Amino acid sequence: MRILQVAKSSLAPAGHSHTVHHLSDALARRGHEVTVLALRPHPRDRMSLLATQRFAYHPELVRMPRTRGYLHDAIFTWAIRRLAASGRFDLVHAHMLFPEGHCALRALRGRRRLEVPLVVTGHGEDIQVDPACGYGVRLDRRIDRKVRRVLASADALIAIGEAMKLEMVAAGADPSRATVIRTGFNVAGENGTVAERLPAAAREPGYLLSVGRLVRKKGHDLLLRAMRRVVDRHPVARLVIAGEGPERGALERLAGALRLTPHVEFAGFVTGVALASLYARGSLFVCPSRWEPLGLVNLEAMASGLPVAAFRIDGIPEIVKEGESGLLANPEDEEDLAAAILRLMEDGPLRERMSLAAREAARPYEWEAVAGRHEDLYARILGSAGRGEARRSGEEPVRVA
Numbered sequence: 001m002r003i004l005q006v007a008k009s010s011l012a013p014a015g016h017s018h019t020v021h022h023l024s025d026a027l028a029r030r031g032h033e034v035t036v037l038a039l040r041p042h043p044r045d046r047m048s049l050l051a052t053q054r055f056a057y058h059p060e061l062v063r064m065p066r067t068r069g070y071l072h073d074a075i076f077t078w079a080i081r082r083l084a085a086s087g088r089f090d091l092v093h094a095h096m097l098f099p100e101g102h103c104a105l106r107a108l109r110g111r112r113r114l115e116v117p118l119v120v121t122g123h124g125e126d127i128q129v130d131p132a133c134g135y136g137v138r139l140d141r142r143i144d145r146k147v148r149r150v151l152a153s154a155d156a157l158i159a160i161g162e163a164m165k166l167e168m169v170a171a172g173a174d175p176s177r178a179t180v181i182r183t184g185f186n187v188a189g190e191n192g193t194v195a196e197r198l199p200a201a202a203r204e205p206g207y208l209l210s211v212g213r214l215v216r217k218k219g220h221d222l223l224l225r226a227m228r229r230v231v232d233r234h235p236v237a238r239l240v241i242a243g244e245g246p247e248r249g250a251l252e253r254l255a256g257a258l259r260l261t262p263h264v265e266f267a268g269f270v271t272g273v274a275l276a277s278l279y280a281r282g283s284l285f286v287c288p289s290r291w292e293p294l295g296l297v298n299l300e301a302m303a304s305g306l307p308v309a310a311f312r313i314d315g316i317p318e319i320v321k322e323g324e325s326g327l328l329a330n331p332e333d334e335e336d337l338a339a340a341i342l343r344l345m346e347d348g349p350l351r352e353r354m355s356l357a358a359r360e361a362a363r364p365y366e367w368e369a370v371a372g373r374h375e376d377l378y379a380r381i382l383g384s385a386g387r388g389e390a391r392r393s394g395e396e397p398v399r400v401a
Helices: 015-029 070-084 097-108 141-153 162-170 220-233 248-257 272-281 296-303 334-346 348-365 367-384
Strands: 002-007 033-038 055-057 091-095 118-122 156-159 178-180 207-211 238-242 264-268 284-287 308-311 326-329
Touching: 002 015, 002 070, 002 097, 015 033, 015 367, 033 070, 070 097, 091 097, 091 367, 097 118, 097 141, 118 367, 156 162, 156 367, 162 178, 207 220, 207 272, 207 296, 220 238, 220 248, 220 334, 238 272, 248 264, 272 296, 284 296, 284 334, 296 308, 296 348, 308 334, 326 334, 334 348, 348 367
Parallel strands: 002 033, 002 091, 033 055, 091 118, 118 156, 156 178, 207 238, 207 284, 238 264, 284 308, 308 326
Antiparallel strands: none
């Protein structure tokens, strides 16, 4: 198959851009021709350096102006149409319902319709909303209408969890066109270094790890308040928070106010071997998110043998099985979260049992398996569209000037 992946955001090593990169790489390894249309790479991005003849990026197909909004979307729409109209792609896969999905829909189903199937994946903020906290792009009525148009018109929709599929259907998607394919993760790490598979008993005791952007939806303020209860009972407990974001200053001040400064380390943005090392040293992982469609970091932690303590929200119970690979607390209940953490800290046999179960539970989410599920969906869409047999090729990806 010849696949055009569309990701308007820069290809930074995080979020759904991370998904686009690894999905494209895995599909290319399976013999497909994959091209990724995206903006110029993020300054921190090293992933584009990994691109080989297996798949190609087109971050500078057009020079995007330093602006956002309508003009930006219009130029991106034109770029998608230019590539799709070349006849060199069997299908277009847009990541995010808005703006990528909407731009792709306009490009393919505008005044001059292009008979190229459109697949769109929802990744979270593009479909989920929480008016109380101002979360979700659909709080803007104009964007909500555009998202609903994509949900009604795309040839196939992918939700990264059952909870997200339900929200898509509630917003107007045909259930028969919505498929759940949970995102994958890279067990080996960005640089091919596998995290050490230490037995739970050999890890650093009292070492807690949390990974995620420092924004309100990730709930690190709730984790710090829970940590105060943990430290009161176990003064040697230590928490490492890996991630950056606009809430860092406020979180550091909160840690100081709670007298947790000696017990909490803000490690900043961490990836590759350094992140694998953090997973290898931890005794358990904490995901305190207020909203989380899936939680890629949970999978990474589980694959590294870490049991997970998290809130019982959104797609988390789909991958973290209560009492098997982790413990789940009531949403936004810091006392309940502290109780889950303490139970995992204090019960060594339980932690060891969950460590083994977590590794096994993460296996179906490795990128090769996830790419296979995408491949099956693409083949069904192409078959129903009457575009003939989906083909594979080992040739170099098509480059469009």
